[in-house]
Amino acid sequence: MPKTRLVAYVDPAGRVGVKEEKIPQLAENEVLIKVHASLISPGTEMNILRMRRAQQQPGPEAEDTYFGYANAGEIIAVQGDVKGPEPGMRVAAMGGGAKHCSYACVPVNLVVPIPEELSYEPAAFACLGATALQGVRRTMPQLGDYGAVLGLGIVGNLACQLYELSGARVLGWEGLASRIEIAKACGINNTVNFIATDALAASKEFAAPYGLDFAMLAFGGEATGVMQEIMQAMKVSADGHAMGKIILIGGCKVEIGGGACSGNLDFLASSRTGPGYHDSDWEYGADYPNVFVQFTTQRNLREIVRLMHEKRLLVEPMITHRMPLQEVGKAADMLLAQPDKAMGVILQMQH
Secondary structure, eight states, X not given: OOOEEEEEEEOTTSOEEEEEEEOOOOXXXXXXEEEEEEEEOTTHHHHHHHHHHHOSSOOTTOOOEEOOOEEEEEEEEEESXXXXXXXXXXXXXXXXXXXXXXXXXXXXXXXXXXXXXXXXXXXXXXXXXXXXXXXXXXXXXXXTOEEEEEOOSHHHHHHHHHHHXXXXXXXXXXXXXXXXXXXXXXXXXXXXXTTTSOHHHHHHHHHTTTOBSEEEEOOOEEOHHHHHHHXXXXXXXXXXXXXXXXXXXXXXXXXXXXXXXXXXXXXXXXXTTSTTTTOHHHHTTOOOOTXXXXXXXXXHHHHHXXXXXXXXXXOGGGEEEEEEGGGHHHHHHHHHHOTTTOSEEEEEOOO
């Protein structure tokens, strides 16, 4: 049994590195995973770096923090009376324990089995896939609905695919030509480059004569102007009020006006991967009655894995780089500086 591991960290100034440390002792209802691949989130994780690097001077109490929350590997040990996960099982993992590291200690409900035919690299997308699926579930799309997804990063790309699997017709907005090409390789045929084209006009034409039933904002930063633009493409009732749903899934910030400013639109936030995540009792083995909580984080993870295994959800075209864990700092800098070239960066473990 290994005694130490390599693990990625972020220092107070926002620099990313790797250090060696003792593998933590497993808590009750945790599994120890020999990690084979982990996925860097180009959204949440990069936002952490941006915030730290934007600080003038880190405070004296600032400390290093761990990096990462999505990986895949093989269970080599289990602690407690655990049902399901067992040594030798190939799994996808997520959450605070599923760091960018060579060995990960993860609560039992945040791991799901993966079939032999699914490799570790796509399995590492399960967490971001569940994030996208939670946003799609919040939308409650209907067969034949028209929608737009603004931002074709990993979560936006996955959301487009999931909406289309649900029977909706979706137009993806993106300003980076490389991400549009990746989207097309994932089977997303309806896209518009909002830098080169009038995306609002394209959206109205796409959803004509009905208007959009929903729109998802899947990007970070200031988004009020973009939201007001997409609001003009939503369906409109006979009394002139915009209707439909706008889902905020990225780290964007918007200002919403009440009354006539927003018509009868429904604004929905979608957070994380589904019920259970960050409920420590649930993460460590408790469950909710499935009659009342049908789609927990674990069920969302399982569905994403199944769709990838069935080749109905495509993630391989999103992998732009594969790098060893020891180069995580270089990978992070590349994601920040070259979003037109880097999107899905897989960290490979060298055991």
